[in-house]
Amino acid sequence: xxxxxxxxxxxxxxxxxxxxxxxxxxxxxxxxxxxxxxxxxxxxxxxxxxxxxxxxxxxxxxxxxxxxxxxxxxxxxxxxxxxxxxxxxxxxxxxxxxxxxxxxxxxxxxxxxxxxxxxxxxxxxxxxxxxxxxxxxxxxxxxxxxxxxxxxxxxxxxxxxxxxxxxxxxxxxxxxxxxxxxxxxxxxxxxxxxxxxxxxxxxxx
Numbered sequence: 001x002x003x004x005x006x007x008x009x010x011x012x013x014x015x016x017x018x019x020x021x022x023x024x025x026x027x028x029x030x031x032x033x034x035x036x037x038x039x040x041x042x043x044x045x046x047x048x049x050x051x052x053x054x055x056x057x058x059x060x061x062x063x064x065x066x067x068x069x070x071x072x073x074x075x076x077x078x079x080x081x082x083x084x085x086x087x088x089x090x091x092x093x094x095x096x097x098x099x100x101x102x103x104x105x106x107x108x109x110x111x112x113x114x115x116x117x118x119x120x121x122x123x124x125x126x127x128x129x130x131x132x133x134x135x136x137x138x139x140x141x142x143x144x145x146x147x148x149x150x151x152x153x154x155x156x157x158x159x160x161x162x163x164x165x166x167x168x169x170x171x172x173x174x175x176x177x178x179x180x181x182x183x184x185x186x187x188x189x190x191x192x193x194x195x196x197x198x199x200x201x202x203x204x205x
Contacts, residue, residue: 009197033073036177037067044170052165056099056174057154063097063178064150068143068168076182077139078124089119089134091183095149095178097157097165103172106164110155115151116185117141 039059043052067073079086092114099109117138138176164170 025173027100031076031079031183032179032181033067033070033076034177034179035063035068035070036175037062038173038175040173045171049162049165050108052170053161054069056161056170059174059176060097060099060150060154060178063176064147067178067180073142073146074135074139076180077142079134080134081184085139086138086182086184089138090118090120091182092185093117093180093182095146095153095180097150097153097205098177098179099157100159100175100177101164101169102175104164104167104169105118106167106169108161109157109164111153111155111160113152113156115145115149117145118185142180142182146178149180150178156184190204 035058037054043055047055080089080091086205093116094112094114096110101108122134122137125140126132127138129140131137161170186190
């Protein structure tokens with residue numbers, strides 16, 4: 001019996017392929033973390049635009065806090081220790097905000113802010129966490145990117161939110177969802193060289 005036609009070898013290869021496919025499918029599901037908050041208390045009929053904006057932003061803050069505290073954030077950070085997933089601690093992602101007007105026919109207002117996590121950021125986080133665990137350091141970086149991404153996405157979104165307020169779409173129940181999506185960055189150089197290429201020099205800063 002040849003090496004190629006060995007039944008045990010063939011079955012092993014099939015099992016490995018299935019495991020890779022299952023892991024890939026699971027990563028597509030596990031690569032997101034989200035938080036949402038629902039506001040059911042109606043604003044006053046004579047509430048000002050500023051007051052109604054504050055109401056929406058308060059819901060956004062609660063959704064952001066829930067997203068930052070979700071266990072999925074820990075699982076995303078753990079990907080930085082998995083070989084082949086977040087290659088050499090380099091990742092790209094997006095933070096998105098969705099404002100949903102549940103008592104109005106207006107479509108959801110959505111804002112997105114992309115981000116990139118480079119190897120030196122995970123390494124620099126060790127100074128604050130005092131640990132070399134990649135997942136702990138990545139979680140700190142992820143939460144920082146989440147906060148910055150929420151603020152950046154809301155800046156893009158605010159003009160549309162003001163339009164919704166003019167249309168009185170917010171005069172009812174509203175829900176805000178915050179989502180962070182993470183995916184591997186492209187591998188372009190060996191780890192040591194990539195670290196040197198990505199980290200900003202002291203002269204340029």
